[in-house]
Amino acid sequence: MFGLIGHSTSFEAARRKASELGFDHIAEGDLDVWCSAPPQLVEHVEVTSATGRTIQGAYIDSCFVPEMLSRFKTARRKVLNAMELAQKKGIDITALGGFTSIIFENFNLLQHQHVRSTTLAWERFTTGNTHTAWVICRQVENNAPALGIDLKKASVAVVGATGDIGSAVCRWLSSRTGVAELLLVARQQKPLEELREELGGGRILSLEDALPEADVVVWVASMPRTLEIDTSRLKTPCLMIDGGYPKNLDARVAAKGIHVLKGGIVEFFTDIGWSMMEIAEMEKPQRQMFACFAEAMLLEFESHHTNFSWGRNNITLEKMDFIGGASVRHGFTTLNLQGLPQAAVA
Template sequence: MFGLIGHSSSFSEARLKARDLGFEDLADGELDIWCSAPPQLLETFEVTSNTGKTIQGTYIDSCFVPEMLSRFKTATRKVQNAMELAQKRGINITALGGFTSIIFENFNLAKFQQIRSTLLQWERFTTGNTHTAWVICRQVEQNAPLMGIDLAKARVAVVGATGDIGSAVCRWLSRRSGVADLLLVARQQQRLNDLRTELGGGEVLSLEEALPEADVVVWVASLPQTLTIDSASLRKPCLMIDGGYPKNLDGKVNSPHVNVLKGGIVEFARDIGWQMMEMAEMANPRRQLFACFAEAMLLEFEDWHTNFSWGRNNITLEAMEQIGAASIRHGFSVLGLEAASISPLPIAA
């Protein structure tokens, strides 16, 4: 069996979901009550691969919300409690979705392996970041040409370039996709310099400098609520991949020549009998899901019961190719632009 650990995109959304599920005490409770709420196993379901293999899965809500990020000890405890629940249920491999994986990028898990009477076994958990990185790269490769963007001549900005997903995307785009120029954007200068050295190229820029220069923008950092984007300054055409969480980049951009695609989303070959993706506001919630969750399914399909993705900057191109091949084999396809939504190319004067 595989598991998925997730959370709501906001406190207000979590309260609404709690009311729908009959948890009135949580629906009416303030944030402090949610900080002490235990994780909830909300549903179980089956998934059948294109190979014919059927596996069982379960979804665990960590009762974590992004508003808890300022309380780091609380946030980590919430995720660890959900991991403990998954392990106690005997789940082979569990994916951490949304902020639950980001929390652990700079966290020394070895110091916090004991949760009450449970010693967490890391091989039972994966962040799903390797599959997410591969999916985002395939979204760039498949959709940029549809907009008339030649990657061999394109400048691609990666916002959040030094994170686990961001650094993997940079490696793939520079060594597999043949992108002409990479524009590296992140907050910590030393990590940017180290990444540029590793890649053997790339240009370190601020966000304000990079956006007007980019034919493609891959956004894998958290999107600040206060951020404003001057749509008129963006390239025509421009493809923007919203690989952050929650996915709200489309609300920041208003231009007929810019297409925003939800990044890190896959569509399965057949319906899945679950409710969880309706909460995530997927366009096709019976088939569409986050690539990080799909990684847990793939590991269960393949009997690869190991922490395939973990930590920061550990994702290799070989691992991306391996999980990508499994993704195709079992019936997943990357989310692409709808033909009707692709903005027309500007007419030359």
């Protein structure tokens, strides 16, 4: 059985969803009430692969909302409590979605394996970052040529290059795609230098310097609310993959010739009878989902119950090959720019 741990995109959205589900005592409460609310298993689902295999799953709402990010102890407790619930329900492999995986890594929750009387079994959980990284790379490879961008001659900027997903994207694009030049952007200089040495190339640039040079921008870092991008300095055409969370890049760079694609999202080959993706505001909630969620499903389809994506910078090309092959085999395709065909390439 697979599990998905998620949350609503805002406090108001969470209250609306709680009301729809009949949790009026939570829906009518203020943020302090929500801070103390326990996680809820809100939906069971059955999914059949393109291979014909059927698996069972469950969605757990952590009752976390982005407005709680500044409350360190609350955010930490929300994620750990949701993981405890998943384990108590006997779920074999559970994906941490949205901010829950970010909180787990940034707040170093590996130090908190004991939740009340439960010892969390790490092998039951995955961040889903390997599948997310693979999907973003395929989105670059599928969509750039359709815009007339030759990746063999292109400069690709990876913003957040030293993160778990960003570093994996750099490894893939450097060795498998063979892009002409990688522009490495991140906050800390030393990890950037270590990544460049690992890759055997790439240029370290500031965001301000990298953007005007990039034919493709892969954005896998948190975007500051105050950030302003001068679209007149960007190349056209320019493909921008919004692989961060929340996905708000399209509102920042709306301009002719700038093509923004929501990164790390996949579409299943048939409808799934669930309502959980409506919380994530997917365009096709019956088929589309975050790639991190799909990773748990893929691991269940493959009977590969392990913390497949775990720890920073542990994503290998071999793991990306494995999860990418499973993704295609079981009926997932990458989300593409509108007007372009869906692509599933092994």
